[in-house]
Amino acid sequence: MSKGKQIQSVKGMHDILPEDQPWREFVFKKAKTILEGYDYERIETPVLEETELFERGVGEGTDIVEKEMFSFKTRGGDPVTMRPEGTAPVARAYIEHGMRSLPQPVKLYYFEPMFRHEQPQAGRYREFWHIGAEQFGEASFSADAELIFILWKIFEELDLKNEVTLKINSLGDRNCRPDYKKALKDYFKNKLKKVCAPCRAKFKKNVLRMLDCIQTECKEISAKAPQIFDFLDDDCKLHFKNVLEFLEEAQVPYILNPYLVRGLDYYTRTVFEIWLEENGDSIQLAAGGRYDYLAEELGSQKTEAAGWAIGLERLIDLLKKKGIKVPKTRPEPKIFLAQLGDLAKKRSLILFEHFRKAGIPLKASLTRDSIKSQLRIANRLGTRFTLILGQREALDGNIILRDMESSVQETLPLDGIVEAIKKRLKEK
């Protein structure tokens, strides 16, 4: 019984307690209102997907797929993975349900937990939530623009826009990115001795990633590296220009960052991130971009698409740090129901239901028998009134209403008590 260690939640995974709910609901509601205002519809996908979805979608060379997935085999032997990100599953759902036959674009959003087997630390968990938005079937810059605009609106309406910065870049597409990659390779080829070991590995696997290395030596070298802007073909250049012009028009402040690449393989053209930067530390709060080839990678027809995701926990951490107050999740009950004696107890249960139907939540402690302990609880809970239903009152068809502040009591008929209380609450 007491042998061995105590059972606790799995490493990096946390209970979401009642006290956490107001923050989550506050953010969910804000995001939902804005997203639905732009005609995005909610989708939920399963926690488990075929492992291959992420291998093909996210990319086999990525850290996520290589070492961070919760993967296992079902009893039937099928390799499955707990989703480490939301885009590939939503794209899979879009394809699987033939959403390309709907009027395009199709706009979807989700609130879902993601799973990554990483070493937990501040703002990084093995189970964490994403608020995500995806738009399929829209090749025009308008999709990128709208998504970034909505993302910015969410931060704005959470009163966080002055805390964060939006960084943006273009990665080109199949047509022009290879040229850029080649140019990068040529540039770094004879400088490999000077860069850090991880960067040497990136040189082989994905040169682009060498650009966002933060080692000072590597930074110095990549500062003189060829820039993507010089390699974008005309279409990509125009697309990017349009996105930027829209942001200026919409007064969304952004920082052009030619070293912004992303860890996931599926991105093309526009990529962007939202960062919180304070005293040298920086935390990524959201990220996204365009991914025109993902559907193809998943074996469907080419479907242009774009999307983003916000890290919920990081966002809430920031709200708390800023001291932003959030509303209570539910109305705090103002009435405590105390009961004394068997008949009263039975009648209380029915009373409870009458109040519930009238939309007046009650607190009570039906397991406690003494009036004293019930009142003490009422006091601690801070309810404005206490209804006391004793044996005597139950027999006479009455009930006592006690004002907890003034300690004034009055006896009221049990009949119509719900209405009487309703009136009383309105007066106060």
Added chain:
RNA sequence: GUGGGCGUAGCUCAAUUGGUAGAGCGCCGCUCUGUGGCAGCGGAGGUUUUUACGGGUUCGAGCCCCGUCGCCCACCCCA
């Protein structure tokens, strides 16, 4: 995967050089036979194999040693 700090009651934390595991808060009760807040007193709670778990050293371990797990922080990477 790597490095550092930490792990004592539900919570916050004590416990001289290794020498009887404690306090505050919270919880429950009594003083107060059907009436809360304040106060006083008491109780439960670390399972007599109690200090995350398992070993070791010692007459004796919360404290020293080894291992494991977990938490926090950082790297890597990411949201």
